[in-house]
Amino acid sequence: MAKAAVVYACAECGYSAGRWFGKCPGCGSFGTLAEEAPAATAKAAARPLLRLVDVEVDESERIATGVPELDRVLGGGLVPASLVLVGGEPGVGKSTLLLTALRAMSEERRTLLVTGEESVAQVKLRAARLGGAGKVEILAETELETVCATLEKERPAVCVIDSVQTLYSGELGSAPGSVAQVREAAGRLLRVAKEAGVATILVGHVTKDGSVAGPRVLEHLVDCVLQFEGDRYHEHRILRAVKNRFGSTNELGVFEMTGTGLQGVPNPSELFGRTQTGDPGAAVACALEGTRPILLEIQALVSPTDLAMPRRVGTGVDPKRLAMIVAVLSRHAGVALGSADVFVNVAGGVRIDEPGADLPVALAIASAAKGSAVRDSLAAFAELGLTGRLRPATQGERRLEECGKLGLEQIVVAAGSNLRGKLRKTEAETLRQAIRHALVEDRGQT
Numbered sequence: 238m239a240k241a242a243v244v245y246a247c248a249e250c251g252y253s254a255g256r257w258f259g260k261c262p263g264c265g266s267f268g269t270l271a272e273e274a275p276a277a278t279a280k281a282a283a284r285p286l287l288r289l290v291d292v293e294v295d296e297s298e299r300i301a302t303g304v305p306e307l308d309r310v311l312g313g314g315l316v317p318a319s320l321v322l323v324g325g326e327p328g329v330g331k332s333t334l335l336l337t338a339l340r341a342m343s344e345e346r347r348t349l350l351v352t353g354e355e356s357v358a359q360v361k362l363r364a365a366r367l368g369g370a371g372k373v374e375i376l377a378e379t380e381l382e383t384v385c386a387t388l389e390k391e392r393p394a395v396c397v398i399d400s401v402q403t404l405y406s407g408e409l410g411s412a413p414g415s416v417a418q419v420r421e422a423a424g425r426l427l428r429v430a431k432e433a434g435v436a437t438i439l440v441g442h443v444t445k446d447g448s449v450a451g452p453r454v455l456e457h458l459v460d461c462v463l464q465f466e467g468d469r470y471h472e473h474r475i476l477r478a479v480k481n482r483f484g485s486t487n488e489l490g491v492f493e494m495t496g497t498g499l500q501g502v503p504n505p506s507e508l509f510g511r512t513q514t515g516d517p518g519a520a521v522a523c524a525l526e527g528t529r530p531i532l533l534e535i536q537a538l539v540s541p542t543d544l545a546m547p548r549r550v551g552t553g554v555d556p557k558r559l560a561m562i563v564a565v566l567s568r569h570a571g572v573a574l575g576s577a578d579v580f581v582n583v584a585g586g587v588r589i590d591e592p593g594a595d596l597p598v599a600l601a602i603a604s605a606a607k608g609s610a611v612r613d614s615l616a617a618f619a620e621l622g623l624t625g626r627l628r629p630a631t632q633g634e635r636r637l638e639e640c641g642k643l644g645l646e647q648i649v650v651a652a653g654s655n656l657r658g659k660l661r662k663t664e665a666e667t668l669r670q671a672i673r674h675a676l677v678e679d680r681g682q683t
């Protein structure tokens with residue numbers, strides 16, 4: 238019988254080889270290769286198959302988190318026994334959000350907070366600031382085996398691990414926060430979550446420093462990845478689903494950070510969709526984020542430059558899309574931008590990835606370049622093609638409805654959108670026509 242091949246695997250990066258190396262050829266770490274047990278060759282017994290229709294499921298009911306904006310992003314609440322990863326930069330408010338949700342959920346079911354970053358006293362202080370601790374149970378622990386054993390014994394309905402980077406398994410040689418540790422922690426917690434029926438929320442840090450494993454390595458493991466974004470210098474925070482096995486992605490929750498915690502903003506359009514009328518360089522977009530239309534003010538500044546390569550800087554818009562829009566404006570709409578810097582900013586620190594916002598971005602830039610304001614109470618949505626033609630944006634009627642709610646009167650859309658509704662709609666075939674319709678006074682620069 239052939240001898241089972243011996244495999245050496247690196248504990249850091251998972252590289253495997255047929256012989257031992259002092260230095261791992263995969264990641265360059267020293268002394269991390271160890272012999273792995275050869276795969277068991279014993280014959281496994283076959284198992285009977287099931288028909289999918291015969292599988293019995295107890296209709297798993299979602300757990301309302303008590304934070305409506307969080308429920309919306311999760312797709313209607315937390316799914317029991319699921320694993321959710323909440324990522325975000327330091328200080329954005331992850332612990333605050335999850336403590337608020339835990340407290341609300343603790344009224345109905347057992348909830349546990351595993352804190353590895355803060356002491357029990359620090360969490361207590363935060364809870365006091367947020368208005369009480371409810372019946373939340375707490376465990377200050379960083380050893381993975383202890384956390385898993387406790388979860389299996391206590392079986393709370395919901396558990397928050399703050400943060401996954403602090404968990405440490407003695408079985409692995411690597412430091413806490415390394416890729417191997419984080420992956421191991423998530424893998425084991427996943428098993429416990431499914432077996433013990435604990436809905437587990439992992440907090441993960443995203444750092445610019447590569448030494449700490451970002452939560453990216455976990456994305457394929459977990460059921461749902463939420464990204465908490467925002468600027469520490471602004472009070473608004475955006476929660477968005479990047480991946481969701483139980484709901485739509487790109488769903489958006491908007492919060493305001495106050496001294497007493499995070500307050501949900503149920504109607505963000507009110508907040509972000511207003512322009513100071515009469516100023517050139519501002520346009521209102523109606524973007525669709527997940528299932529929710531949202532009005533956003535887009536501001537642009539066009540300023541002459543002597544730089545050989547003029548700058549195109551976008552905050553909240555994708556740089557590639559911005560470059561494309563600037564090129565289409567120059568080539569097809571007669572807005573010369575070759576010797577000008579272009580800056581674009583989306584109100585409230587919101588990021589838009591959606592093609593329906595192409596037209597309003599182009600309108601804001603054209604308005605800034607021509608020094609002519611966009612008409613009062615006008616919003617726009619359409620996708621921009623490379624030929625300068627406009628394409629209808631998806632779900633136009635829902636967007637129109639949102640514009641109506643906010644009292645906008647005139648909407649510029651792509652020709653062929655076929656929208657019903659009371660608002661005055663102007664259909665434009667090309668970007669050039671849309672600019673002519675939208676600006677107060679198109680000074681006709683061609």
Ligand SMILES: Nc1ncnc2c1ncn2[C@@H]1O[C@H](COP(=O)(O)OP(=O)(O)OP(=O)(O)O)[C@@H](O)[C@H]1O
Nearest residue numbers: 326327328329330331332333334469494495496497
């Ligand atoms: N007294 C206060 N008044 C207003 N805002 C506060 C107050 N205390 C804290 N904050 C806000 O809460 C934020 C920190 O929240 P939190 O600790 O939940 O963040 P975090 O994402 O968990 O951070 P970390 O990554 O460090 O764990 C601060 O950036 C600040 O905006």
Ligand SMILES: [Mg+2]
Nearest residue numbers: 331332354399
């Ligand atoms: Mg925290």
